[in-house]
Amino acid sequence: MDTIKTDQQVRRTEIKSILESGEVGATVLVKGWVRAFRANRFIALNDGSTFNNLQIVVDFENFDEELLKSISFHSCISIKGQLLESQGKGQKYEILAEEIELLGGSNPDDYKLQPKKQTMEYLREQAHFRMRTNTFSAVFRIRHAVAFAINKYFHDRGYYYLHTPIITGSDAEGAGEMFRVTTLEPNGAPLNEAGEVDYQQDFFGKATNLTVSGQLQAEIGALALGKVYTFGPTFRAENSNTSRHLAEFWMIEPEVAFADIYDDMDLAEDFSKYLINFILENYPDDLAFLDKRIQDMEKQMKKEDRRPMGLLDTLRFVVENDFERITYTEAVNLVRNSKPYKKGRFKFELEWGMDLQSEHERWLVEKKFMKPVIVRDYPKDIKAFYMRMNEDDKTVAAMDVLFPGIGEVIGGSQREERLDVLKARMAQMDIHEDELDWYLDLRKFGGCPHAGFGLGFERMVLFITGMSNIRDVIAFPRTPGNAEF
RNA sequence: GGACGUGUAGCUCAGAGGCAGAGCAGUCGGCUGUUAACCGUCAGGUCGAGAUUUCAAAAUUCUCCAUGUCCGCCA
Numbered sequence: 001m002d003t004i005k006t007d008q009q010v011r012r013t014e015i016k017s018i019l020e021s022g023e024v025g026a027t028v029l030v031k032g033w034v035r036a037f038r039a040n041r042f043i044a045l046n047d048g049s050t051f052n053n054l055q056i057v058v059d060f061e062n063f064d065e066e067l068l069k070s071i072s073f074h075s076c077i078s079i080k081g082q083l084l085e086s087q088g089k090g091q092k093y094e095i096l097a098e099e100i101e102l103l104g105g106s107n108p109d110d111y112k113l114q115p116k117k118q119t120m121e122y123l124r125e126q127a128h129f130r131m132r133t134n135t136f137s138a139v140f141r142i143r144h145a146v147a148f149a150i151n152k153y154f155h156d157r158g159y160y161y162l163h164t165p166i167i168t169g170s171d172a173e174g175a176g177e178m179f180r181v182t183t184l185e186p187n188g189a190p191l192n193e194a195g196e197v198d199y200q201q202d203f204f205g206k207a208t209n210l211t212v213s214g215q216l217q218a219e220i221g222a223l224a225l226g227k228v229y230t231f232g233p234t235f236r237a238e239n240s241n242t243s244r245h246l247a248e249f250w251m252i253e254p255e256v257a258f259a260d261i262y263d264d265m266d267l268a269e270d271f272s273k274y275l276i277n278f279i280l281e282n283y284p285d286d287l288a289f290l291d292k293r294i295q296d297m298e299k300q301m302k303k304e305d306r307r308p309m310g311l312l313d314t315l316r317f318v319v320e321n322d323f324e325r326i327t328y329t330e331a332v333n334l335v336r337n338s339k340p341y342k343k344g345r346f347k348f349e350l351e352w353g354m355d356l357q358s359e360h361e362r363w364l365v366e367k368k369f370m371k372p373v374i375v376r377d378y379p380k381d382i383k384a385f386y387m388r389m390n391e392d393d394k395t396v397a398a399m400d401v402l403f404p405g406i407g408e409v410i411g412g413s414q415r416e417e418r419l420d421v422l423k424a425r426m427a428q429m430d431i432h433e434d435e436l437d438w439y440l441d442l443r444k445f446g447g448c449p450h451a452g453f454g455l456g457f458e459r460m461v462l463f464i465t466g467m468s469n470i471r472d473v474i475a476f477p478r479t480p481g482n483a484e485f
Numbered sequence: 486g487g488a489c490g491u492g493u494a495g496c497u498c499a500g501a502g503g504c505a506g507a508g509c510a511g512u513c514g515g516c517u518g519u520u521a522a523c524c525g526u527c528a529g530g531u532c533g534a535g536a537u538u539u540c541a542a543a544a545u546u547c548u549c550c551a552u553g554u555c556c557g558c559c560a
Contacts, residue, residue: 036520036521038522038523039518040519041516041519042522053520057518086518089518090519117496117497117521118496118497121552122497236558238559239486241486241555242558242559244559407560408559456560457560
């Protein structure tokens with residue numbers, strides 16, 4: 001038989017559906033990408049619907065030699081045939097091919113890739129290939145599922161999804177360096193009398209930036225709709241070169257009226273556990289693969305660098321145990337009285353009033369408590385202006401949720417609802433009232449206690465997938481010096 | 486922004502002054518139950534770039550370029 005057109009009467013079935021509820025003996029049509037063609041007889045086909053491949057059995061005498069030759073690594077084919085119970089060991093079903101059509105070839109002379117382990121760095125440069133690998137297809141299925149679970153969690157609990165602006169005119173949010181948004185030409189922009197760029201002549205009539213946080217706007221939503229959350233892209237122009245920072249990332253920011261810092265911590269813990277549980281229950285194949293992948297990698301590492309638990313065990317452990325809750329003051333004392341601190345094993349000193357260093361946080365999470373830790377009541381001087389002042393007048397009702405391996409995944413606070421206290425804080429921190437008059441209005445007209453937090457979406461996906469670099473849980477990472485694709 | 490590391494075949498890497506190497510991928514041939522299939526065959530190189538030391542440099546030294554890890558800033 002030569003190349004045969006597929007019979008349009010038969011509709012395509014997704015591989016996930018065949019593996020879950022296939023009917024032996026039925027004629028099915030499948031389409032997908034070739035992961036392997038072994039022994040001139042067995043094709044491992046993947047169509048992205050599931051982690052698992054479907055085995056296609058080809059009697060090569062029945063097909064044109066040129067057609068079979070064109071079935072190379074990552075070519076795209078359509079197969080019609082009968083679904084059978086597999087005679088081999090590695091899989092339950094297989095399809096005996098009756099008709100094969102080449103949808104998209106992949107010339108091996110030009111296609112410089114192979115079915116083998118690649119470095120994450122190399123794959124970042126090969127966009128089409130990256131997402132077809134076992135690792136990344138698993139990561140991106142899970143990423144989708146986490147996003148879905150976020151919306152489901154909040155919707156089921158009566159929160160409203162609020163879309164806060166991506167372009168903002170406020171430059172007082174204080175969450176980091178911002179990307180400027182302008183239509184003015186870099187050379188030849190109009191100048192004002194002081195010789196500075198005149199943004200009054202810019203598109204919006206003022207200087208504008210990409211958002212670093214939707215929180216201030218979300219507060220307005222919370223004090224009207226009661227419970228809201230944002231989930232959108234966020235931009236930080238920080239020159240941060242680490243495995244847990246992106247210049248463009250997605251952030252979730254719930255904001256709740258009538259909530260205090262304890263409600264906030266309860267929400268953060270319950271929410272985190274829900275997301276992890278959702279993936280454990282719905283994506284066991286992808287998680288099992290990622291778990292095994294990490295185990296294989298760890299075998300080649302020194303014992304002291306290995307993680308104390310595997311991925312699945314870590315996720316279950318987080319879901320099944322309460323997060324540890326301590327104050328900043330307790331955290332400082334624990335670190336200062338720890339063996340490694342006394343023996344000078346830490347690079348940085350720690351005194352009350354200083355920010356906890358990564359190494360201190362990691363000791364608390366990974367050595368002392370062996371689970372996520374929520375630290376609250378930080379010194380006011382190392383936190384943002386909008387956080388609620390505690391009665392000691394030294395600390396604010398802020399909390400950070402620290403996860404093993406990643407550090408801060410959630411940062412939140414109860415917001416300062418007392419107008420006079422907020423104004424005093426802004427004056428101390430040199431933030432001009434006229435830039436945030438709309439934010440102050442919220443305290444003037446029907447203000448109330450409220451709280452919320454920001455969760456770094458990619459950091460949560462990083463934790464759940466067990467990947468080690470945040471660039472490998474987003475399809476097209478933007479980092480300093482890199483905006484490919 | 487700071488510190489350190491890495492650039493050798495399409496990919497992953499070895500080579501530590503003396504002929505440019507291996508595995509996988511690719512070519513060609515073989516193989517009707519494979520699971521990163523296997524066996525044989527052939528081909529594949531400006532050793533990141535430019536200088537420098539040397540009889541001799543992929544290797545020493547310097548500059549530049551690219552890239553990674555860690556730290557800082559944060560989510």
